[in-house]
Every structure is written in structure tokens, then in C-alpha cells.
Amino acid sequence: MSQLLISVIHSILDSEALIDTVLRHYPISDIRNCKLYKRGLNDTYLVETDQQRYILRVYRRGWRNKQEIDFELELLAFLHEQKQSVAYPIVRKDGVLTTEIAAPEGTRYVAVFSYAAGHAVNEKLDGIQSYRLGEALAKIHQTLDKFKSSFTRPALKSEYLLDWSLEAIAPLYQHRKRDMNYLQKQVDKIKKQLEEFKLPLLAPAYGICVGDVHSGNAHFTEHNEPTLFDFDQCGYGWRAFDIAKFLHVAIRMKIDVSVRNSFLEGYQSIRKLSENELSSIPVFIKAAHIWVMGINTNAVGDVLPYGWFTEEWIDERLAMLKSL
Known part of the structure; x- marks a missing residue:
């Protein structure tokens, strides 16, 4: 045969x-x-x-x-x-x-x-390391204001963070109509809130973001000096989203709130955020949560098997979204 x-x-x-x-x-x-x-x-x-x-x-x-x-x-x-x-x-x-x-x-x-010098700390991130990581992100943001490229990336705005994510999530959970309706309402609410902040489409509030800064995507030396890596999710967006993305991962890792706050303090020691930027961060944390859900479900069939996306999977993520 x-x-x-x-x-x-x-x-x-x-x-x-x-x-x-x-x-x-x-x-x-x-x-x-x-x-x-x-x-x-x-x-x-x-x-x-x-x-x-x-x-x-x-x-x-x-x-x-x-x-x-x-x-x-x-x-x-x-x-x-x-x-x-x-x-x-x-x-x-x-x-x-x-x-x-x-x-x-x-x-x-x-x-x-x-290879980034040092080692990853993940959920063991301490206050000093968090502060240094915040400083490093702010310096990268400032440096990238001078960067120009002839290549393109998807912008880290509502269409990509929210609409694209919902399109990836919904087909796997069509039988959970009430939950998908809830998710759609959250997306609409987040979009409206972000519009109300009237964040400018100009530097330094807007520009290239790393997209996935957290304590697992940096190595720290014995002197707590960070080297960042994995810029696979970078793109133009509001810098407050980059901070929110760190906080979202830190919350998932159950990193203490004082350590999370150190990151924001470190960032602001280099670049002071406006009141509207600070107010937008909790909303961007929700957007980051939905985006990560979308990235996961978008990978179904090749990187992640369908069996990964159980009822428990969606239950846990919706519960966290509500807690945020």
C-alpha cells in the first residue's frame, strides 16, 4: 500500500x-x-x-x-x-x-x-528589581521616540487588543452565549472608557511599546540590573498599556502590590505620567487580559490543542476579568 x-x-x-x-x-x-x-x-x-x-x-x-x-x-x-x-x-x-x-x-x-545576562526571577520579583525594570521600560520608551522604521506592525489599539481578540475567542465558546455577551459588553465599555481619557496620539504618551514587559521576559544580574528580551508583541500604542501589561502579568503571578507599585515608581522616576495616563492603566489592564485570551485562542490548532480550552479555562479567565 x-x-x-x-x-x-x-x-x-x-x-x-x-x-x-x-x-x-x-x-x-x-x-x-x-x-x-x-x-x-x-x-x-x-x-x-x-x-x-x-x-x-x-x-x-x-x-x-x-x-x-x-x-x-x-x-x-x-x-x-x-x-x-x-x-x-x-x-x-x-x-x-x-x-x-x-x-x-x-x-x-x-x-x-x-543571551540576556543574569537569570529570570518570575514571581520572585522584588521591589528593587521591579523599580529597575520600570526605569528600564521608561528609558526604552524615550529612546524609541527617535526610532523610525520602513516596516509595519499591528497597532496596539482597540481594534487589535479587543476586536481581534473577541473574534478569536468567540468561535471556541459559541455555546456560552451569556458569557460571550458579557465579554462583548466589556469590550464596548473598555473602548468607551479609553475614548473618554482622550490620550494623545503623540509622544511621549503614544509611541512604540514593548508589548510584553514582565519579570519572566527579563534577566537580572546579581546587581539587579535587568536585560529585556522577547519583543514579539511590540507595536505602536499608548505607553500606559505597556505598564498595564506588566501589572496584568504581575497580578496573575500573585506578585505583591507593593512590588507592583515599585515598577510604576521606577517608570515615573524617568518619565512622569499624566493624570489621564495613570487613570487609564486599570482599563488597559482589562484590555491586556482580553488580548492575552485572544492570543491564546488564536494559537489553537497548531501551538495549543483544542483540549486546552476547557470550560474551566474560560471560567477562570472571566472570573479574573471580573475581579479586575
Whole structure:
């Protein structure tokens, strides 16, 4: 009987093959190993040499297009040039930042990054680290006011944060009509509240945001100096949203409120927020919560299986939304 050909929606690339076919294009020598480190929206590999470590990211097909990837990498290269503490992309020997791969599911892109010094603290974030992380974000915001790109990214505004998210969530929970109606009402309420704040579409209140700053996306040295990484969710938006995104993750991690407040204090030691920006943060926390729900449900079928999205999953997230 002849074998049947079948399509692939998400492949895991062989680590050894990445050394032979991809890493040879980068100025990295004496590679000891390349290991799959983490699966998520993208696949992350840890690359180790005799002297250093690097991160290799294989972007998931269908999540980010080439324009969006180039925007992120160009932004990180700019921040590195401006002496901001971020994990930056390693340039290939031919001067290019990405490598194109013909994966079974179609074209995928690879980027290699420097390894952030220190270690992640996650829910063990303390007040000093939180303050330093807030400072670092404010400095990045100020630096990015000078950044210009010819590439595009989705804007972190209501259409993407809320409408797009609802479109991803609703098909999985059509049988929960009352809850989906509640979610729609929350989306409408958040949109109205954000309009009432009349936040300007000008710097410093508006500009490029990191999109996912939190204590799991930064490493801290023994002197509590942070290096930020994972700018996969960056884009133009209100800077208050970036602060809200940190607070949303910190609440989920059950990080103490005093530690969360230290982040805001650190940020404001560099850039003072307006009253309207401060007032908008609790609303943006709700928007961030819905956006994360949307990102998760958008990944169903390839990164996350349908079995992940149980009744308990939606119950827990709606309960948290109500508590916010």
C-alpha cells in the first residue's frame, strides 16, 4: 500500500540541522549544542558555544509576517546601538538579520539573539528589581521616540487588543452565549472608557511599546540590573498599556502590590505620567487580559490543542476579568 502525503501545520525543526544549515551563516564558532528550549508562539532554542550562549528563534508560520519580524529586529538592533539593555539580534555574515527556512508547513523565519545576562526571577520579583525594570521600560520608551522604521506592525489599539481578540475567542465558546455577551459588553465599555481619557496620539504618551514587559521576559544580574528580551508583541500604542501589561502579568503571578507599585515608581522616576495616563492603566489592564485570551485562542490548532480550552479555562479567565 502506498503511503499518503499529509499536510503539516507546525513542525519542530531538528536542533542538529539548525547548526548545520542555519547557524553556519552567523559569526558563531565552536558550537557545542543547540537544544529546543521552549515551545510557544514561536520555537526557542538555546545555542551554547565554548564561550557564550545565544537564543535562536524560529517564528511560527502564520503568526508574524516578514514585515513584522523585520520591524522587531530592526527595533532591537537600534536599542542595542543606543546602549539600552536588551537582547539584540545577531547579524549574519552577509549582513542580514533573518534566515528563511522551507519548513514542511511553508516558509518560516529564523533569528538569532544575544543571551540576556543574569537569570529570570518570575514571581520572585522584588521591589528593587521591579523599580529597575520600570526605569528600564521608561528609558526604552524615550529612546524609541527617535526610532523610525520602513516596516509595519499591528497597532496596539482597540481594534487589535479587543476586536481581534473577541473574534478569536468567540468561535471556541459559541455555546456560552451569556458569557460571550458579557465579554462583548466589556469590550464596548473598555473602548468607551479609553475614548473618554482622550490620550494623545503623540509622544511621549503614544509611541512604540514593548508589548510584553514582565519579570519572566527579563534577566537580572546579581546587581539587579535587568536585560529585556522577547519583543514579539511590540507595536505602536499608548505607553500606559505597556505598564498595564506588566501589572496584568504581575497580578496573575500573585506578585505583591507593593512590588507592583515599585515598577510604576521606577517608570515615573524617568518619565512622569499624566493624570489621564495613570487613570487609564486599570482599563488597559482589562484590555491586556482580553488580548492575552485572544492570543491564546488564536494559537489553537497548531501551538495549543483544542483540549486546552476547557470550560474551566474560560471560567477562570472571566472570573479574573471580573475581579479586575
